[in-house]
Amino acid sequence: MALDKSEIVRKLVPVFRTFGYEGATLSRISKATGLGRASLYHHFPHGKQEMAQAVLNYVNQWFDATVLEPLRSSYQPVKRLIAMSESLNQFYNCGQDSCLLSIFTLGECHDLFQAQVQQALNTWIDHLTQVLTEAGLTVDQAHQRAEDAVMQIQGALVLTRGLSCTEPFQRIVQQLPDQLLKSP
16 A cells, blocks of 8 residues: 555654654655655655655644644633643654754754754744733743743753653643743
């Protein structure tokens, strides 16, 4: 049974998430997808860069639908932040999955994907800023807290991976709504 392109991309996600851009060799990609080199180039004529771009697009769409969508809802800010935190926990597999945005800022792929990574992070920060201003913070306070929240989440993912322990990520995700809404 032939895989369609979306199925191939889903199989590529863990390869790039685990090995990064440089480590996602055609051998590893072929093994993960079950496709030979010719089939891979049939679906992705521009090779690994196109595969990585497809993975980044897929993950950004998934992030938008699972993490950012709750922030766009009409619920009270605290409920939206709690829903975002729960979605983050699911999205990052309780902290076990590394962040592809951070992976795509390393090494030779930095220049290839910098604009898209920057856009994704700014979109997340902007959504958080909007919710926090609706909760009564000034735009400057809200923006700083939004940046700090993204920084804490990303840092917790690094710490979790380095320590092989998901507790730092779990703690940050659980505390995040209260930290974001605390009185200035």
